[in-house]
Amino acid sequence: MTTDRTGMDEMDYVNDKQPFVARAEWLAGIDESIAILEELNVKTEDGFLSVGSQLQQIYVRTMEISNNLTQVMNNFTSDGQAALTAKLRHITDTSAKFLGNFDTTSRYAVDHLGSVIDIIEDLPETLREFDRLVSQLRIMGITTRIETERLALVNMGFEHLADEVTTLGENISKKAKEVQTSIRTIGVLVKANEQNLVRLRGRHQGLQLSVARNMNDDIQLLSEKHEVLVKVVENISRQSQDSVHSVNTIVNALQFHDITRQQIEHVIDSLKDLREHLENNAGDESMPYLILVCELQPAQLQRARFEFTNAVLSLISSFGNMTHTITMMQAESRDAIGFADGGGSTFFTVIGENLQNVSKALIEGEKGIHEFLDSLEQIEKVVGNMKVYMDEMSEAGDEVELLALNSRVRAAKTRERGAALGVIAESIQRISTMAEIHIAEVVKSIGALVEKTGQMHDLASSSEISRAAESSIEEMTVNLRAMIAEFASSSTLGKSILEQAAASSSVLSRDLDAMAGTVRDNRMVGETVERIERVLAEIAREARAEAPEFILTEVERRHGEMKDRYTMTAERDTHAAYIGAGSSDSGESSGSSVELF
Amino acid sequence: MPKVILSVDDSRSIRQMVSFTLTQAGYQVLEAVDGKDALSKLAVSSVDMVITDLNMPNVNGIELIREVRKQIKYKFIPIIMLTTESQDSTKQEGKAAGATGWIVKPFNATQLVDVVKKVLK
Numbered sequence: 001m002t003t004d005r006t007g008m009d010e011m012d013y014v015n016d017k018q019p020f021v022a023r024a025e026w027l028a029g030i031d032e033s034i035a036i037l038e039e040l041n042v043k044t045e046d047g048f049l050s051v052g053s054q055l056q057q058i059y060v061r062t063m064e065i066s067n068n069l070t071q072v073m074n075n076f077t078s079d080g081q082a083a084l085t086a087k088l089r090h091i092t093d094t095s096a097k098f099l100g101n102f103d104t105t106s107r108y109a110v111d112h113l114g115s116v117i118d119i120i121e122d123l124p125e126t127l128r129e130f131d132r133l134v135s136q137l138r139i140m141g142i143t144t145r146i147e148t149e150r151l152a153l154v155n156m157g158f159e160h161l162a163d164e165v166t167t168l169g170e171n172i173s174k175k176a177k178e179v180q181t182s183i184r185t186i187g188v189l190v191k192a193n194e195q196n197l198v199r200l201r202g203r204h205q206g207l208q209l210s211v212a213r214n215m216n217d218d219i220q221l222l223s224e225k226h227e228v229l230v231k232v233v234e235n236i237s238r239q240s241q242d243s244v245h246s247v248n249t250i251v252n253a254l255q256f257h258d259i260t261r262q263q264i265e266h267v268i269d270s271l272k273d274l275r276e277h278l279e280n281n282a283g284d285e286s287m288p289y290l291i292l293v294c295e296l297q298p299a300q301l302q303r304a305r306f307e308f309t310n311a312v313l314s315l316i317s318s319f320g321n322m323t324h325t326i327t328m329m330q331a332e333s334r335d336a337i338g339f340a341d342g343g344g345s346t347f348f349t350v351i352g353e354n355l356q357n358v359s360k361a362l363i364e365g366e367k368g369i370h371e372f373l374d375s376l377e378q379i380e381k382v383v384g385n386m387k388v389y390m391d392e393m394s395e396a397g398d399e400v401e402l403l404a405l406n407s408r409v410r411a412a413k414t415r416e417r418g419a420a421l422g423v424i425a426e427s428i429q430r431i432s433t434m435a436e437i438h439i440a441e442v443v444k445s446i447g448a449l450v451e452k453t454g455q456m457h458d459l460a461s462s463s464e465i466s467r468a469a470e471s472s473i474e475e476m477t478v479n480l481r482a483m484i485a486e487f488a489s490s491s492t493l494g495k496s497i498l499e500q501a502a503a504s505s506s507v508l509s510r511d512l513d514a515m516a517g518t519v520r521d522n523r524m525v526g527e528t529v530e531r532i533e534r535v536l537a538e539i540a541r542e543a544r545a546e547a548p549e550f551i552l553t554e555v556e557r558r559h560g561e562m563k564d565r566y567t568m569t570a571e572r573d574t575h576a577a578y579i580g581a582g583s584s585d586s587g588e589s590s591g592s593s594v595e596l597f
Numbered sequence: 598m599p600k601v602i603l604s605v606d607d608s609r610s611i612r613q614m615v616s617f618t619l620t621q622a623g624y625q626v627l628e629a630v631d632g633k634d635a636l637s638k639l640a641v642s643s644v645d646m647v648i649t650d651l652n653m654p655n656v657n658g659i660e661l662i663r664e665v666r667k668q669i670k671y672k673f674i675p676i677i678m679l680t681t682e683s684q685d686s687t688k689q690e691g692k693a694a695g696a697t698g699w700i701v702k703p704f705n706a707t708q709l710v711d712v713v714k715k716v717l718k
Contacts, residue, residue, distance in 0.1 A: 052617070251617065259702055
């Protein structure tokens, strides 16, 4: 192809009368290009259609894996986990409440018992006053008898008076002793209860601190695990979105294959038209047409090649991303479940032990309160007896008063002779007054005892421990067992789904690799198309070398007109760029690729 | 009942991608290889929307729209052109024939679903 007709003008060319004849090697080059391009379109279409047909099931399988992993994670988070934490918090709160109630009850009880001790510690002093009064009464009895005999007032009733004074003294003494015995009994009961309550309270306080610290730490740990798992669920969700994005990219890339296939089809049509033109219309008209086609079609092929290559790269990259995403989702969820499961058994064992301790302490507390109530009943009974004694003492005091009056009357009857008896009567009157005062003091103390024991009784019997603890502890234990079972069930289910997901992911990754392989085989398409571009460009270059100036001018003039042969936006853009008219010619729509009328 | 969409394109891979995208979005998709095939399918099926290519053998996209609009049953059905072409003159021709909208290939899956949702609302 060395003939050089450059410089020949139109007339020279016409006068030369040598018709233009396309060289055989040009025709062969065009024929070969058509054949190769046709074969390429068929070959690539099969491969891409195969990828497209698998996309549906790849998408479904990816979403299935993602959904399964999310379901597993949700078992460890959302409702289940939140309920678990809430239940544990309820157990901790209830335990703390019961322990707190016991602490309050026992503290008040110990305080009240202290007050009771104070009361009964003061009583013996008062009762000792009765001893003195009794002694005085005894003396008064003796003195009355002596004075009666000395004053020869026998048979005037004074001997009976002496007997009565003595008897009264003995009665009062007896009652005072009984009251003292009662006080000792109360003292013993109160001390025993106080010691028991102080001991239980000490244990409960230790446990209260331990529950507050350990169980709250456990709940905190559970919350932290929950947070980690929530993050994993979020990551899986994001990775799932990434997979959807990759699928959308694949959808886009597969369309690019179709667009480039159409571009190549149009190039084939153009080359076939040229070939026909060269066959049937050999002559001067054919030369500019040959140059035009062989110059413009490589530009179209180049664009198609770039888009095809980008689509192939995009597909390979998207398949790689999907494989990576699936592997990541699986690894992340497996690690998270391992984290949740690993601490799970230890965690629940510790919680179980804590709850057992709480349960034991509350049962002890409940027993302690029951014992305390029993003791209170005994104390109340003793105090009741004391009241009876004091009533009897009070009656005795009244009798002393009566006796004093009687003495005074009898003494008055004896006139001057019995003046000494008047002194005795006054003394008895003083004893009576003192007895009244001391009885009133004891009665007041007994009243205080009654009040204190009553308050303690009300406090202990209204404590929630005694009534609610037992059923609540039972309920808490049942709840904890249910939680452990639920956790174990979630864990087992999670492991099972994870194993399935691992197997599915592995198969899916392999299939994605195979699809990427199918696409990767198309990388040679670019090289083949580039070779055809070079063949056509070489034909154009050689034809140009032979063409006279006016033919070349004709070629330049018709470059613009060729635009109307293109229908696709991509083709028109390519053509505009080739002839230097920018990327978009007039009449092209700009902006969004979507337009609703 | 999912809405039924007829995808008309002589390219298998485009039909494949339209079908895949819309099926994932919950629609039922029927396929036709050209305008003539589409008219046969429309005659025997109840379709809620048509997405058609422009350049196809036998009956092209514009001719298909004109034929569809002649039928009372499909007079107001949404018809979206999905094509590689974006010349204003061609668009105007489509609009005049009765097209509801125009999408230039390659379509974005999310965008296509959004358009379908919008016109079927």
